[in-house]
Amino acid sequence: IGAALKDGPLNGKRILVTSGPTHEPIDPVRYIANRSSGAQGAALAAALRDLGAEVVFVTGPADVPPPSGVDVVPVQSAQQMSDAVEAALPVDVGVFAAAVADWRVASASDKKLKKSRDGLPTLAFAENPDILKRVSHMTQGRPGLVVGFAAETDDVINHATAKRLRKGCDWIVANDVSPATGIMGGSENAVVLISEDGAEEWPRMGKTQVARQLADRIAAALVG
Ligand code: CTP
């Protein structure tokens, strides 16, 4: 592991992967975040690397370490992730596996909020940039293939199909993260690959296996 295969099918391709959660500061010691281990994004970056791609891995503060042999760009907030993605372009493929916080605290405090001073704090929110949507709608220099992710808790295929159209991406990798599935935070995943051709349900398998199959599909799409 580590070095890209010199003659892999993704040799010469530059691929961006976003991964992990983002942390949106409330004050210097507190933040708001989505639940995400970063495991699926890291596995995907490793699988793309193993097929010979040059991988730019833009990652929020994840539980799992980034894979070796990729260009790691660590970020904290959605705004920082957006800036890092901008800086990484142009790429042949963009894979957006990060669990980006939809909102940030409108005016984060530069001093720690104190419990006793003014009673309960009230947080006002501002909307974060939608990184996937922006890249999908680029008129110049759009990646040839844009892949989004969708973690849903109900009606997965319908929600994710609508999301693909709303975001303007080519594929959505959707999964059911309702607590009963036990997928959130685990080592397995059961995904549905949604494209203009419809929804393809994959059997439940390890996240590494999901990553390998997705990487193979990406390689096949670039050839075809
Ligand atoms: N995404 C992004 N930037 C954001 C929010 C989401 O790039 N600010 C990307 C995620 O990385 C993922 C996809 O968009 O690939 C879908 O994220 P999701 O949270 O499911 O979509 P939303 O449009 O935010 O819808 P929801 O209201 O269900 O959260």
Ligand code: CA
């Ligand atoms: Ca969201």
